[in-house]
């Protein structure tokens with residue numbers, strides 16, 4: 001297809017009139033796209049319903065979009081369910097590239113996710129990780145649902161940073177359980193291919209019930225966040241200005257009062273942002289650690305190497321703290337290798353161009369939905385030697401300079417460019433600290449008769465199909481847990 005002297009559209013599979021290629025897609029979308037890219041190439045286009053979709057599967061093509069044309073592709077594509085879950089798109093992820101997005105991003109970076117502020121929460125993270133280790137110690141010899149354990153720890157770390165201890169213990173416990181249900185529910189629904197997105201004309205009919213279910217989750221989330229905000233407002237009012245809390249919620253609430261449009265935020269902006277951080281940060285981080293543990297249990301020599309490093313850096317009988325993390329090079333390589341083989345967001349967060357442009361020598365019409373298949377880029381044999389093998393050493397040798405900041409397009413688990421994930425500094429600390437503690441304090445084995453599998457379940461977050469259950473056995477450093 002050619003339009004007015006411009007190059008043609010990228011190649012791609014032919015679909016049917018009206019529905020396009022939709023009826024032929026498999027549920028494991030990342031693998032399905034990868035299989036098709038082997039036929040049509042790394043810049044591939046297909047129609048899904050009324051929507052033109054571009055699927056990019058090579059580092060070069062990703063670089064064109066995320067670096068060379070970053071400004072044109074600086075918007076995340078919002079879905080009907082995404083809009084509901086983010087208070088009408090009032091959050092950061094789905095905010096169009098503009099002043100409101102800038103205000104949210106700036107506030108998060110300045111007040112929460114920069115090195116200095118993150119450092120000020122170091123003790124808090126230590127407490128939560130130690131609590132996890134104590135809990136695991138109590139369960140020595142008993143099967144533990146690893147994903148759930150890490151989810152609770154990540155939740156405690158992140159929410160304590162967001163709103164400190166505004167809630168009394170019993171209330172916190174209740175809220176934590178409800179939050180987990182809501183987060184899991186929202187993440188699941190965000191991964192559903194919703195007919196309402198493909199045929200906007202059908203949105204009102206909500207044929208799969210996705211919108212109805214998402215509204216229920218959003219109502220619950222709204223209630224939970226309102227409780228947290230409400231408690232804070234009351235605490236500040238009764239205690240007076242001098243005693244007000246210094247956490248992220250407090251800073252955000254002050255921005256509500258600002259009149260300068262470059263700083264002003266609404267309460268829905270705060271709820272949307274908190275929803276991004278909780279929904280987008282906790283499940284992704286715990287999934288990463290679950291995959292890392294699963295791969296390591298499958299390849300026990302990796303556990304042995306990680307424990308040797310920990311014993312030498314931390315000391316056999318000491319407890320890991322954050323000052324050890326920069327010296328744990330093998331462990332860092334392990335996390336990177338888990339993120340390579342199992343990128344938590346396998347198709348990143350889809351973007352769209354705000355103007356018609358040229359990618360890979362093809363015309364990409366304005367508004368096209370763009371998927372970057374990071375899962376297939378991370379397994380591309382042209383880029384990675386033995387790509388299906390879990391081999392952390394590759395990040396110590398040839399790929400040692402690969403970081404998380406989207407500069408090397410062979411490895412982009414957090415995206416790249418101006419919409420790159422804001423949570424990277426926190427993920428780096430949390431994932432290493434949790435994993436280091438799990439491996440330094442315990443040996444791990446599978447329950448009798450249980451076979452490990454590494455089967456994925458596609459969704460907006462790529463999880464293990466079956467949760468990982470493993471049995472901890474105490475190592476010498478556990479002796480220090482109860483001091």
Ligand code: HEM
Pocket residue numbers: 076092093094105276277280281282284285288343344345348349413414415416417418419420421422423424426427
């Ligand atoms: C392993 C864990 C995580 C992974 C793999 C991940 C991945 C991603 C990806 C792929 C994007 C889109 C990037 C792009 O379009 O180029 C993103 C955006 C985002 N992430 Fe993360 N993320 C993780 C953890 C977190 C955490 C812990 C937080 C919060 C503290 C967070 C908050 C966000 C936000 C707010 C955005 C939207 C940024 C924007 O639109 O400007 N993420 N993340």
